[in-house]
Amino acid sequence: MYPTRPRSALRTAVVWEVVRAALERRAAELDQPVLDVLDTGGGTGNFAVPVARLGHRVTVVDPSPDALFALERRAAEADVTELVRAVQGDTQTLPELVDPGSVDAVLCHGVLEMVDDPAEALGSLAGTLRKGGLVSLLAANRNGAVLARALAGHFGEARTVLDAPDGRWGAGDPMPRRFTGDELAALATAAGLRVASVHGVRVFADLVPGVLVDTEPGAMEALLKLEQAAAEEPAFHAVATQLHLLAELA
Numbered sequence: 462m463y464p465t466r467p468r469s470a471l472r473t474a475v476v477w478e479v480v481r482a483a484l485e486r487r488a489a490e491l492d493q494p495v496l497d498v499l500d501t502g503g504g505t506g507n508f509a510v511p512v513a514r515l516g517h518r519v520t521v522v523d524p525s526p527d528a529l530f531a532l533e534r535r536a537a538e539a540d541v542t543e544l545v546r547a548v549q550g551d552t553q554t555l556p557e558l559v560d561p562g563s564v565d566a567v568l569c570h571g572v573l574e575m576v577d578d579p580a581e582a583l584g585s586l587a588g589t590l591r592k593g594g595l596v597s598l599l600a601a602n603r604n605g606a607v608l609a610r611a612l613a614g615h616f617g618e619a620r621t622v623l624d625a626p627d628g629r630w631g632a633g634d635p636m637p638r639r640f641t642g643d644e645l646a647a648l649a650t651a652a653g654l655r656v657a658s659v660h661g662v663r664v665f666a667d668l669v670p671g672v673l674v675d676t677e678p679g680a681m682e683a684l685l686k687l688e689q690a691a692a693e694e695p696a697f698h699a700v701a702t703q704l705h706l707l708a709e710l711a
Contacts, residue, residue: 471666471674473507474685475692476705479660480508480568480597483707484517487565487595496565499589501552502572506532506545509568513541520546522558552582559589566590570599573648574638580648587652590710596654598706599662603628603639604699609667642704654708660692661701 470477488494496517500509503521505528513519513536523529529547536545550558552572567586573579586596603622610619610630618630628639640648646656665688674680691697698704 471681471684471688472663475660475662475689476570476597476599477508477511478689479658479705479707480512481515483595483597484512484515484566487593488517490593491565493565497563498566498568499559499564499586500568500570501555501586502570502575503568504528504532506535508570509545510535510539510541512568513544514539516544518544518546520548520559520564522548522550522555524549524551552576552585555585555589561588562591564589564591564594566595566597568597570597571601573598573600573640573645574636579638579640580651583648583652583654587654587710592710594710596649596706596708596710598645598649598708599703600645601628601636601639602661602698602701602704603641603644605663605702606630606636606639608700609702612668640704642698642706645704645706649706649708653711655711656706656708658707659695659698660705660707661694661698661703662692662705663702664688664691664697664700667702 484496488496494516498512498517498519500519500521502523503509504523509519509521521532526549529549532547536542548558567590569586573582576582606622606628607619610622622628622630642659649656665684669684674684
């Protein structure tokens with residue numbers, strides 16, 4: 462089961478399959494069917510609710526009360542209310558909200574781009590993990606943005622993304638920060654994590670015209686399979702919109 466509707470699954474399928482399999486392995490290693498999972502910035506529960514439907518306890522920490530309200534409604538609709546806890550906060554207040562060494566896995570999707578200090582934020586998240594705990598880290602890819610701006614005909618902006626320390630194409634760029642794979646790996650290592658795998662996310666999904674996927678019979682399923690196959694190939698990581706790292710506490 463993908464955590465979103467089929468059309469949106471083009472953008473989430475790779476991450477979901479990696480997360481689902483990793484949680485399954487971790488539960489087997491611990492001989493513990495129910496894990497404690499922290500989803501920081503999890504908002505409306507796009508991943509938290511599917512994880513809860515696997516039987517795990519999920520705490521979602523997010524600064525938006527509206528998003529948390531939507532999360533609670535979604536959890537109720539999925540009949541997993543008892544497994545999902547909504548907490549208003551962010552990575553800076555995390556030490557006050559989650560006990561150190563109390564969770565088995567952390568989902569950190571689309572968070573490091575937004576925080577003031579990515580290293581500090583990831584360090585705080587790692588601090589909540591039990592020994593051997595997992596981190597699913599998803600962040601915007603600088604090199605993918607270079608390709609996207611170039612294909613859109615914005616060659617100057619593409620060059621700016623390539624050279625800018627924060628990977629932004631200008632003042633109007635809605636993304637506060639982007640990373641290369643090496644930068645993300647370095648952040649993980651500094652937080653005491655060991656990178657287990659790297660996947661490219663949205664290698665083709667953001668480049669293929671939506672009308673093609675929506676109108677051609679079988680196109681979406683074929684594109685899903687292509688995304689999943691390409692995600693594991695290092696040669697495609699550079700052009701993906703996002704990078705996904707699965708890491709564990711050393």
